[in-house]
Amino acid sequence: MSTEVQVIHPRPSSIVAALYTLRDLGVDVIILHGPSGCCFKHARLLEEDGVRVLTTGLDEKGFVFGGQEQLVRLLRRAVELFHPKIIAVAGTCSSMIIGEDLHKAVVEANIGVPVIEAEVHAGYRDNTKGVIITLEAARDAGIIDDQELNRQKKLLEKATEIERLYGAASSEYLPPERGDVKFVVASRLLDLLMEGKRGLNILNAKKETAYMFADINLSLIEVARALGCEEKIRTLANLDSVVGLPKVRRDAGNIAGALMERGMNFEITGGLDEYPVSGERIADMIEGEAYDFAVISGVPHAIPIDALGGMELFSITNGPRQVRPLRDMGHHHVVVEIDLHPKTMGVSTIVESEFGATLREIARRRGVL
Template sequence: MHPRPSPIAASLYTLRDMNVDVIVMHGPNGCCFRTGRLLEGDGVRVLTTAMAENDFILGAGDKLEETLIKAYEMFEPTLMGVVGTCASMIIGEDLKEAIANADLPCTVIPVESHGGSGEGDNTVGAIMVLDAAVEAGVIPRSEADRQIEMLEKATEIEKTRGMAQGRYIKPNFGDSKEAVAKEIVNALHDGKNVAFVLNAKKETSYLFADIFNFDYAQINPQNKPIIVANLDENIGLERIRGHAANIKKELPMEIDFITGGLDEYPITADKAYEFLKDKDLDMIVVFGVPHAFPIEKMDVESVAVTDGPRLVEPLRELGYTHVVAELDAHSKTLGTDEIVDSDFGMMIRSAIEWME
């Protein structure tokens, strides 16, 4: 009942993950405006055909051809994407025909997404990109199938445990970050067994990894927390593997168990649970996509850190003792290749200083 990310935005982000140089959106100039502007910060040039009222009636194939040619003249890309919108797809614009007529000396991936694609699930837009990328010879079928499986599982998690459950969820900014950070630091100081679980999605990991970006020896050198993370640098597209490698280089603490890749967050939470379930924990801190973790199976004090204010109440219902929300995870991490400060991470470091 409340607004959700659209398939169009998911298409744009997935093309970005494939390292496209330019994306042309075939639609009005205001469609997915914020996403397009954000992706400019990640090095992707996002253009629009700026469809107007007459185009909705008469069609705008010529506009798309002209924009494609102009885009190539301006940026000389190796890889481009063309993304449909509600306006162009509802009237049946033929993206492939326009691409063929433009006859550019580069690879172009056509994506016929719109706001109502499938059942409106944002992951449908990402799946469309993967299928189109296989057809264009950009990625192998096996990699597309693996990612599609992850996306379908992600949709299931959102519909059963997240904010796509079909009811209105009021935004909530969670518990006091200061109070929860002090509880974590005090638990480590007192020798309690604490686990940190990074179960993050792609580039947002640069923000969530900051939560365990501290020196535990400053708190209690005899009590290293257990670190579990989905930072396998051998899984996923080159861009996603690079994120994992960058973060692992920066972290001051050794990772005890790697659950999988940064695009496998729908299944890596279960792997984290299997690793931790017999560890006699006093506290567990799960961040990134914490609603994928089966916290209801653990009888332990728990902290969830999410980037969605509408996820705070569902996380409490799942059984988390404390829930805090980070804001603007996507906008803070676009264009970076290193860990960025998170509000909660900074609060943990502040709590360490107060303790000293």
């Protein structure tokens, strides 16, 4: 009998994962071949990032007789309307179940533009399957090479392992929680800074979410600088702008540049897509060092808990279902930045976080800032 955990709370969709991957690849227009409501929320969010998301709008008739003609017409119309450099067609549960041939439609449309054909549906256990399908299609279209494909596969394998062991897929059912009160947690953090304690300031964020998570790490440095104890804070960040898909590299460069403009120094732990493996690098980097506390923003559960022993842990996530696993791991303070992801779509500079704003305001009231 299998001992694998059966997760019964909702999990991310493979189709949505494919859509975000297409965005990261630099696709200008994505056509969802399915009902008009499929992935509606995320499709609209992606348009904030400049990606045009269209739908063939399959209905009951299409479920019976197919929608090949609709897809061919929409491919041609998308080129007329938007003049894309790269276009993509993404499957849905409906189109895959009825056996729609995406490639046949692309060949018939003959649009003269590179097309990534992501034959994906939402029926996979791990949403990372949608990423792999998309990346393989991108490789077949000549958008990425085998080296990048294999690199991404290794990262996704590690990300899936972390989520099963320590994340939202680690338990049969995890209730959504709001975490600790930000005022209380920020007050405690300020106390430690005022006492001159030595701390780690870690950004280990996933892709565009770093635009807000980085503000938390920045607020810590701003307060430490005002107190004259900045030298007691060591900052580590996964902001390597050399590795990753096009948008991922661009986001890392934007954030790193903004932090440096504000006088914040940090050591690089990897790229914004390397958050699953950056934790192990961080463990190596801090081995043998003694710290009183650590502030970890982004994906705290990707850092081996053994490497953080003896520290008072302040962890900031954007996942309400991540609160309990982090507490079970031994993180002392867990804060949730609600609705972080929608606020970081379509941006190119750091966005103020609720926790960062709270820490700054408490510091002002105590006469520090």
